Amino acid sequence: MAKPERTTREGIIDAASKLFYAEGIRAVSVDAVAEAAGVTKRTLYYHFESKDELIAAYLEGRDQPNLTLFRKWFDAADGDLAAKVEAIFVNLARAARHPKWKGCGFLRTSAELANMPGHPAIRIGAAHKKKFEAWLMQVFSEAGIDDAGELARQMLLLLDGSFAVVLLHRDASYMESAGKAAATLVRVAAVAR
Amino acid sequence: MAKPERTTREGIIDAASKLFYAEGIRAVSVDAVAEAAGVTKRTLYYHFESKDELIAAYLEGRDQPNLTLFRKWFDAADGDLAAKVEAIFVNLARAARHPKWKGCGFLRTSAELANMPGHPAIRIGAAHKKKFEAWLMQVFSEAGIDDAGELARQMLLLLDGSFAVVLLHRDASYMESAGKAAATLVRVAAVAR
DNA sequence: CGATGTATATTCACTAGGCGGTATACATAG
DNA sequence: CTATGTATACCGCCTAGTGAATATACATCG
Numbered sequence: 001m002a003k004p005e006r007t008t009r010e011g012i013i014d015a016a017s018k019l020f021y022a023e024g025i026r027a028v029s030v031d032a033v034a035e036a037a038g039v040t041k042r043t044l045y046y047h048f049e050s051k052d053e054l055i056a057a058y059l060e061g062r063d064q065p066n067l068t069l070f071r072k073w074f075d076a077a078d079g080d081l082a083a084k085v086e087a088i089f090v091n092l093a094r095a096a097r098h099p100k101w102k103g104c105g106f107l108r109t110s111a112e113l114a115n116m117p118g119h120p121a122i123r124i125g126a127a128h129k130k131k132f133e134a135w136l137m138q139v140f141s142e143a144g145i146d147d148a149g150e151l152a153r154q155m156l157l158l159l160d161g162s163f164a165v166v167l168l169h170r171d172a173s174y175m176e177s178a179g180k181a182a183a184t185l186v187r188v189a190a191v192a193r
Numbered sequence: 194m195a196k197p198e199r200t201t202r203e204g205i206i207d208a209a210s211k212l213f214y215a216e217g218i219r220a221v222s223v224d225a226v227a228e229a230a231g232v233t234k235r236t237l238y239y240h241f242e243s244k245d246e247l248i249a250a251y252l253e254g255r256d257q258p259n260l261t262l263f264r265k266w267f268d269a270a271d272g273d274l275a276a277k278v279e280a281i282f283v284n285l286a287r288a289a290r291h292p293k294w295k296g297c298g299f300l301r302t303s304a305e306l307a308n309m310p311g312h313p314a315i316r317i318g319a320a321h322k323k324k325f326e327a328w329l330m331q332v333f334s335e336a337g338i339d340d341a342g343e344l345a346r347q348m349l350l351l352l353d354g355s356f357a358v359v360l361l362h363r364d365a366s367y368m369e370s371a372g373k374a375a376a377t378l379v380r381v382a383a384v385a386r
Numbered sequence: 387c388g389a390t391g392t393a394t395a396t397t398c399a400c401t402a403g404g405c406g407g408t409a410t411a412c413a414t415a416g
Numbered sequence: 417c418t419a420t421g422t423a424t425a426c427c428g429c430c431t432a433g434t435g436a437a438t439a440t441a442c443a444t445c446g
Binding site for chain 2 (some may be wrong): 022023024026027102103106107108110111112113114115117122125126129130150153154156157158159160161162163164165167168169170174177178180181184185188
């Protein structure tokens with residue numbers, strides 16, 4: 001029994017991820033997830049206590065991959081610190097031009113569940129963004145920038161702003177604008193120290 | 194009876210606005226809106242063809258008041274251009290600290306309906322943000338800033354980013370960070386010209 | 387080896403209520 | 417008498433979640 005259980009559970013999470021991200025949380029029924037996973041609903045409820053728990057599992061599964069991707073983009077970029085930060089936005093713009101792109105799953109979930117402030121999924125989303133911010137702060141701090149914390153917050157604002165704006169207008173060029181703004185702020189902060 | 198008809202319709206929109214903003218679109222049933230408006234569902238469906246139309250009416254009703262508020266905050270602020278822009282964010286932070294604050298209705302709706310790109314409500318939201326961006330561009334342009342359009346886009350990104358981030362973390366101080374970033378970008382653009 | 391016990395994993399069939407939307411009828415006003 | 421507006425009552429479908437039975441895997445015991 002070492003494998004089959006995890007495979008079923010992971011299959012359910014996979015199906016839930018695709019559906020929740022593509023359609024939204026409340027637009028997707030538990031039945032739909034079960035069917036997409038090739039499993040009966042009762043089996044789904046064997047592995048997850050409730051839909052809420054399934055939502056949480058969906059976001060938890062996206063936490064690390066997302067962070068890894070951002071770091072990869074940053075590390076792979078050439079140029080100074082500002083250019084490396086801007087590279088994140090440029091890569092994101094490329095991703096956002098894919099037809100299946102539907103914004104940031106964490107933000108969309110928090111928008112949809114805004115009436116349930118303590119919901120586990122929202123806590124997971126908040127923690128995810130905090131990790132990203134903390135990583136940026138460390139990067140800035142190591143680069144000798146004075147108020148690294150404040151600059152990291154501003155990057156996060158531009159990043160999440162670009163998620164929201166690009167989703168609304170379906171115009172990925174906003175992400176490049178965000179990248180330019182981010183680079184400007186980094187350069188100002190680097191000079192000012 | 195020239196007025197009561199409009200009163201009924203507006204009463205429904207009022208009730209819908211409060212509920213949709215507080216709870217989210219898909220979390221609120223047509224029955225709930227009708228009951229909150231003190232009207233039967235059949236009456237509601239006499240005034241609105243569908244729930245989708247009701248959603249659109251909700252956002253349409255928020256378009257002008259929102260824009261007016263932003264302009265008022267800008268106009269009322271003292272100081273240079275950067276300070277006046279920053280004032281928008283400071284005022285927004287105050288609003289966001291109110292317990293009933295739940296982010297930007299336009300963005301939350303677009304996040305929730307991301308799987309229906311052509312939905313009327315999304316078009317209304319996009320138009321609303323475009324109006325705000327156009328107003329900012331004109332302000333910057335009149336101030337003699339070179340790439341006023343690009344700067345306006347960056348302001349929008351910070352604004353919508355702060356909506357998203359503050360909603361997620363329930364920490365309005367991010368709005369003040371966004372204001373600082375906005376002021377920095379305005380000052381850089383004003384010097385660079 | 388083979389029977390049995392037990393925990394895990396899965397299925398079918400079901401419930402009670404909510405959903406968006408509607409058929410029909412009635413009231414009131416011009 | 418017709419147009420406008422409101423109400424009661426309803427429809428068919430979908431919703432999250434469940435009860436009871438069953439299948440599989442594996443360890444223990446005879």
